[in-house]
Amino acid sequence: MRIKISAPSQLSASIKLPASKSISNRALIIHALSGGNMMPDNLSVCDDTDVVVQALETMPHTINIKAAGTAMRFLTAYLSVREGEHVITGTERMKHRPIGVLVDAMRTLGADIRYVEEEGFPPLHINGKTLWGGQVCIPGDISSQYVSALLLIGPVLKNGLELQLSGNIISRPYIDLTLWLMREFGANADWASGDTIVVKPQPYCQRRFLIENDWSAASYWYEMVALYERDMAKVRLGGLMDASKQGDSCVKHIYSLLGVKTQFSDHEEGKPTLVTITPRMGPVRKIDFDFNNCPDLAQTVVVTCCALDIPFHFKGLTSLKIKETDRIEALKRELRKVGYIVRSANDSELIWDGTKCEPSMEPIDTYEDHRMAMAFAPLAIKFPGLAINNPEVVSKSYPTFWDDLKSAGFTIEEITD
Numbered sequence: 001m002r003i004k005i006s007a008p009s010q011l012s013a014s015i016k017l018p019a020s021k022s023i024s025n026r027a028l029i030i031h032a033l034s035g036g037n038m039m040p041d042n043l044s045v046c047d048d049t050d051v052v053v054q055a056l057e058t059m060p061h062t063i064n065i066k067a068a069g070t071a072m073r074f075l076t077a078y079l080s081v082r083e084g085e086h087v088i089t090g091t092e093r094m095k096h097r098p099i100g101v102l103v104d105a106m107r108t109l110g111a112d113i114r115y116v117e118e119e120g121f122p123p124l125h126i127n128g129k130t131l132w133g134g135q136v137c138i139p140g141d142i143s144s145q146y147v148s149a150l151l152l153i154g155p156v157l158k159n160g161l162e163l164q165l166s167g168n169i170i171s172r173p174y175i176d177l178t179l180w181l182m183r184e185f186g187a188n189a190d191w192a193s194g195d196t197i198v199v200k201p202q203p204y205c206q207r208r209f210l211i212e213n214d215w216s217a218a219s220y221w222y223e224m225v226a227l228y229e230r231d232m233a234k235v236r237l238g239g240l241m242d243a244s245k246q247g248d249s250c251v252k253h254i255y256s257l258l259g260v261k262t263q264f265s266d267h268e269e270g271k272p273t274l275v276t277i278t279p280r281m282g283p284v285r286k287i288d289f290d291f292n293n294c295p296d297l298a299q300t301v302v303v304t305c306c307a308l309d310i311p312f313h314f315k316g317l318t319s320l321k322i323k324e325t326d327r328i329e330a331l332k333r334e335l336r337k338v339g340y341i342v343r344s345a346n347d348s349e350l351i352w353d354g355t356k357c358e359p360s361m362e363p364i365d366t367y368e369d370h371r372m373a374m375a376f377a378p379l380a381i382k383f384p385g386l387a388i389n390n391p392e393v394v395s396k397s398y399p400t401f402w403d404d405l406k407s408a409g410f411t412i413e414e415i416t417d
């Protein structure tokens with residue numbers, strides 16, 4: 001499928017964002033490990049969470065988690081400590097996203113895991129059993145999801161877990177998010193030093209839990225607002241937490257540099273609230289930023305800066321190469337279609353010095369990556385009639401994205417060649 005997008009001349013919208021898939025998937029694993037019967041409230045209904053719900057509910061021999069990285073990593077750890085034999089697999093892309101670091105660590109703990117096809121990659125054959133736990137050392141510079149997966153099962157290991165991370169730790173807020181959620185469910189888990197985490201063998205408890213909405217999804221609305229002139233846009237985003245543990249809540253700080261003002265409604269402390277975002281004058285003239293702590297915001301911010309003619313030097317992007325697609329290459333290729341020549345360096349940096357070319361305005365390809373579709377869609381504000389291929393990819397994290405755009409006054413037209 002291909003769509004053509006036209007933007008309204010003014011943007012005024014109230015958007016019900018999806019729930020956080022990161023929090024949903026952690027809460028589901030914890031819920032299963034606690035043997036609980038109180039499902040978390042406001043679970044995300046996106047593909048990445050649906051696959052976890054399905055797997056935990058039906059526990060088939062072969063579990064297909066499709067394109068969900070967190071599901072693949074978290075369930076690998078979970079299945080290793082639950083009685084039963086399973087094969088866990090996913091999309092072709094998932095079969096090329098590395099998992100060796102997690103498998104090695106799980107094997108150190110005594111887990112019975114075999115590679116079904118290629119060494120170091122899914123699918124995996126897992127024979128679950130009781131594990132004793134203990135000390136493990138793993139690289140922290142590839143994906144924090146391996147760390148979160150190990151931490152989540154820590155409380156049910158007979159001797160608990162001591163995890164030592166080597167290298168430059170990436171996506172650290174996601175590790176903190178895991179630890180926070182574990183503690184919310186009664187676990188005893190925390191950093192013992194800058195690179196060591198200790199989880200005591202203290203079981204999870206059951207409780208009601210409300211999942212807050214997704215700050216990563218909010219980023220696309222920040223991008224849209226940033227592309228409107230002052231007084232021409234106002235977007236209200238519901239269900240977000242002010243002092244959120246989601247690392248991507250730093251989107252509000254990044255976009256204050258890009259000319260977007262964030263206001264929180266009065267609210268009870270610790271409760272979700274309404275956020276209103278509006279454009280104001282004066283984005284920065286150029287920007288340098290390290291995305292190590294918030295890699296999922298990189299595509300949104302890169303596209304925004306090009307559209308606003310703000311040269312940039314972005315670092316901390318190593319993990320982008322092993323996500324839904326190689327996001328560094330995908331960004332460079334697709335931005336060229338709309339006239340921006342962005343270059344990469346050291347497999348971990350994106351640099352734009354303002355160089356442009358004649359736009360071909362070919363449809364934007366999405367590479368089975370929800371964030372490619374959502375980060376490029378707002379460009380229709382600057383390029384009326386922008387076309388996007390395979391827009392359905394948004395279902396990975398934000399299935400109602402196009403409906404929300406329509407409700408905000410965008411026209412989305414399905415086109416054929």
Ligand SMILES: O=C(O)C1=C[C@@H](OP(=O)(O)O)[C@@H](O)[C@H](O)C1
Nearest residue numbers: 022070143144145171174296319
């Ligand atoms: O733990 C999580 O919920 C996530 C961690 C991050 O992955 P990496 O740790 O691989 O960067 C992030 O990109 C992903 O979308 C969600």
Ligand SMILES: C=C(OP(=O)(O)O)C(=O)O
Nearest residue numbers: 067068069070296323324
């Ligand atoms: C990288 C992402 O997800 P995952 O790694 O969980 O597939 C994402 O949602 O941007």
